Amino acid sequence: MKPKKKIDRVGPSYLHPDWTKSEVSLMVDIWRDLETDIAAHRIDPRGLAGGINNQIAALLSKETKTTRTAGAIANHRLILYKAIRFISRFEEFQQQAGTSSWFDLRQEEQNQVEIPTRVRKACMCLTRESFNMLVKLKSVKKWSHLYKTVLSKPAGVVARRANPTSSRSHPWWSSVDLRDLVHSWSMFMKKSGKSVCAFMDQAYDEAVVQFTPKNHSAMSVWRKMKRIAASYLFIREFNAQNAPTQWFQLSDAAQNERLNWSTLPAEFEDISRAIFDEVRKVDEQALSIGAKNAIRCTSPKNSDCRFNFKKSYSFSETCPSSEQLKSPNMATKSPQHRRPSPVQIDLKRSTDNHRECNALYEYMEQLQKKQFKQEIAQLQSNIERGIRHSVDMVRAVSFERLGGPSQSGDAAFVENILEGQNRRIRERFAHFQREQFSGDVSYEFNNM
Numbered sequence: 001m002k003p004k005k006k007i008d009r010v011g012p013s014y015l016h017p018d019w020t021k022s023e024v025s026l027m028v029d030i031w032r033d034l035e036t037d038i039a040a041h042r043i044d045p046r047g048l049a050g051g052i053n054n055q056i057a058a059l060l061s062k063e064t065k066t067t068r069t070a071g072a073i074a075n076h077r078l079i080l081y082k083a084i085r086f087i088s089r090f091e092e093f094q095q096q097a098g099t100s101s102w103f104d105l106r107q108e109e110q111n112q113v114e115i116p117t118r119v120r121k122a123c124m125c126l127t128r129e130s131f132n133m134l135v136k137l138k139s140v141k142k143w144s145h146l147y148k149t150v151l152s153k154p155a156g157v158v159a160r161r162a163n164p165t166s167s168r169s170h171p172w173w174s175s176v177d178l179r180d181l182v183h184s185w186s187m188f189m190k191k192s193g194k195s196v197c198a199f200m201d202q203a204y205d206e207a208v209v210q211f212t213p214k215n216h217s218a219m220s221v222w223r224k225m226k227r228i229a230a231s232y233l234f235i236r237e238f239n240a241q242n243a244p245t246q247w248f249q250l251s252d253a254a255q256n257e258r259l260n261w262s263t264l265p266a267e268f269e270d271i272s273r274a275i276f277d278e279v280r281k282v283d284e285q286a287l288s289i290g291a292k293n294a295i296r297c298t299s300p301k302n303s304d305c306r307f308n309f310k311k312s313y314s315f316s317e318t319c320p321s322s323e324q325l326k327s328p329n330m331a332t333k334s335p336q337h338r339r340p341s342p343v344q345i346d347l348k349r350s351t352d353n354h355r356e357c358n359a360l361y362e363y364m365e366q367l368q369k370k371q372f373k374q375e376i377a378q379l380q381s382n383i384e385r386g387i388r389h390s391v392d393m394v395r396a397v398s399f400e401r402l403g404g405p406s407q408s409g410d411a412a413f414v415e416n417i418l419e420g421q422n423r424r425i426r427e428r429f430a431h432f433q434r435e436q437f438s439g440d441v442s443y444e445f446n447n448m
Contacts, residue, residue: 019076021125023064027073028130030059035137036267053077076122083122084134086115092392103128136270141256177216178224182275185225186282195286196229196279227267232279234265244373244433248273249381251388380429387425391418 034052053070061067068076090102090113102110102123110124126134134140189199216224235247242258250258395418402411 017066018121019125021127023060023066023068024080024122024125025127025130026063027056027060027076028133030056031077032133032137035139079118079122080126080134081140082116082119083126084131084140086119087123087126087131088135089392089396093396103131138264178275181216181221181224182228182278186278189282190285193286196232196283198286200226200229200233227269228271228275228279230265230267231269231271232276232283234268235271235276236280244377245380246377248276249377251385253388254384376433383425387422391422394418 031052034055051070053073056073057068057070060073087102094101107124110120113120115123194202238247238258239245245258247255394414398411398414402408402414405412405415
């Protein structure tokens with residue numbers, strides 16, 4: 001009887017080999033692409049046989065030598081959730097202390113952190129780009145909202161692959177490339193005089209080559225600007241609906257609470273405030289020019305006759321009378337009836353002065369309301385930021401001393417107190433925002 005052939009055991013477990021950085025990065029890319037296609041209705045979720053884990057395993061096996069089952073994919077995704085939570089908390093504490101980030105630490109320093117072995121291995125296999133991709137995924141945001149985990153915002157912008165099974169054909173978008181692209185696109189839009197909404201309705205234009213950088217193709221730039229424009233329009237609508245609260249003043253957890261996932265665009269990107277402000281300048285300039293042109297076309301002056309073909313005005317409303325069309329040098333029968341008297345001149349002057357005073361008063365009143373809203377929003381943002389930092393510190397200490405809320409009654413008691421305080425603060429600010437123009441402002445401030 002021949003002896004059994006010995007199996008070469010490589011690594012700590014030959015049945016379950018460890019994940020490498022390349023495998024994790026590739027899995028995160030496939031995961032992100034599938035979720036994006038599902039959100040854009042390019043893939044029917046009911047058509048994924050066995051769920052998203054089977055689809056990830058099938059696509060991953062085509063590009064790697066190691067075969068991963070759907071169960072292994074599901075298990076590693078759960079471990080990645082814990083790794084994301086740890087890195088987010090680590091980044092927040094390190095940022096407050098002013099020390100190095102997790103991705104800037106050496107391997108020896110990462111091994112010294114006391115966390116479970118599987119979570120440490122998953123954290124060490126995550127790159128900064130993969131972490132930024134995971135933070136923006138819809139499933140990760142839902143998980144963080146369920147477990148009340150505050151995720152840090154992505155540090156860089158990562159381009160999406162066209163096909164999960166193909167290699168990257170275009171380089172990633174760095175912050176410098178993105179800034180140069182938006183600046184060039186803004187100059188192009190200023191010359192064309194188009195708004196962002198008009199740009200979204202526009203089909204592909206070959207003029208895109210005028211603001212295309214050297215290391216990207218024209219089609220890639222066109223898709224990138226479409227995503228940035230869609231993100232800008234969504235954030236602008238969010239600010240208008242939630243005024244005076246602004247998108248960039250909210251934390252990640254507050255954005256998840258206020259966000260309506262059904263209205264989120266499929267190609268949404270978490271753009272920075274600098275990019276949003278630059279696009280807004282171009283958009284407001286184009287809208288103001290369009291409004292002036294519309295007023296010039298629909299509001300004829302007394303000195304000339306301008307017909308408006310869009311609206312059906314009568315001839316007497318749009319054109320001056322025959323007496324007004326006569327030359328001032330033409331002799332008339334009764335010029336004394338057309339010359340205004342001093343009383344009429346004084347009356348007209350006083351009327352104009354009153355009109356200017358009313359316009360100035362309305363402008364100052366609107367400016368005062370706007371400044372008041374901005375101050376209240378800044379005060380609310382500062383208070384919520386301070387409370388959030390304090391609550392996170394208390395939660396971290398409570399978790400280390402008492403454990404999770406499901407493990408200890410004291411921890412659950414502390415969690416309920418913190419949630420109650422946050423809820424009362426939000427309710428007071430919401431009530432104040434509703435009553436700030438009804439005369440109860442001093443009462444609300446005294447009760448804060």
